[in-house]
Amino acid sequence: MFRKAAVLAIAGLGFAAWTAAADAAVSVVNGTLASSCFQAAEYGSASKDSIRLCTIAVEEAALTQRDRAATYINLGIIHSRLGNAQDALNSYNRGLEIDPSLGEGYVDRGAVQIMLKNYQAAIADITKGLSLNANKPEIAYYDRAIANEAVGNIRDAYIDYKKAVEIRPDFALANEQLARFKVVRKPPNGA
Known part of the structure; x- marks a missing residue:
C-alpha cells in the first residue's frame, strides 16, 4: 500500500515547473524553416517570432509528411511554452493526424492535457507516447505520474515517478516528488 507523505496540490506544482521538462522536440532535416522551427522548440525559444517561423514552415510545400507533422509538434511546443494551451493542443492534434x-x-499533448486538467486524456496520450518509444521517457513517466496523482491513482503515480528516476537518476523534479511517498507494507492476514 502507498501513502503520500505530504499532500500534493497539482496547481501548486505550477505548469512552468514541469512544462520545460515535458517538451520533446521532433527533429527535422535540412536547412529549411522547419529545421529552424525545430531549433526554436528544442532550445527553448518561445516568442511570437518563433510561432510565425513555424507557421510559415508548415506551409512549405517541400516538406515530407513526417517533417510537416514534426513541425506541427514543434509549433505546439512553442505555443505550450507561451501558455497558449488550446493553440498547442490544436498543433499537436494536427501533427498527429499527419503522422x-x-x-x-503524444507525450507533449499529454503535458498540455495536464495543463487543461484533462488528466485521463493525459494518461492515455502519455501511455501511447511511451508505447511509441518517445525520446525522453523519463519526462513521459514524470508527466504521467502527475496526471495519475491528480486522479487519485497514487500507486501508479509512485511507480511512474520511480521509473523516471530509474531512467535518469539526476532528475531533480522526479526525485523531489518521489521523496514525498512512503511505502507501507500491509501485514499478513490483515493483522
Missing part, C-alpha cells in the same frame, strides 16, 4: 507514429507528440 500518428510520433511518440513525442
Whole structure:
C-alpha cells in the first residue's frame, strides 16, 4: 500500500515547473524553416517570432509528411511554452493526424492535457507516447505520474515517478516528488 507523505496540490506544482521538462522536440532535416522551427522548440525559444517561423514552415510545400507533422509538434511546443494551451493542443492534434507514429507528440499533448486538467486524456496520450518509444521517457513517466496523482491513482503515480528516476537518476523534479511517498507494507492476514 502507498501513502503520500505530504499532500500534493497539482496547481501548486505550477505548469512552468514541469512544462520545460515535458517538451520533446521532433527533429527535422535540412536547412529549411522547419529545421529552424525545430531549433526554436528544442532550445527553448518561445516568442511570437518563433510561432510565425513555424507557421510559415508548415506551409512549405517541400516538406515530407513526417517533417510537416514534426513541425506541427514543434509549433505546439512553442505555443505550450507561451501558455497558449488550446493553440498547442490544436498543433499537436494536427501533427498527429499527419503522422500518428510520433511518440513525442503524444507525450507533449499529454503535458498540455495536464495543463487543461484533462488528466485521463493525459494518461492515455502519455501511455501511447511511451508505447511509441518517445525520446525522453523519463519526462513521459514524470508527466504521467502527475496526471495519475491528480486522479487519485497514487500507486501508479509512485511507480511512474520511480521509473523516471530509474531512467535518469539526476532528475531533480522526479526525485523531489518521489521523496514525498512512503511505502507501507500491509501485514499478513490483515493483522
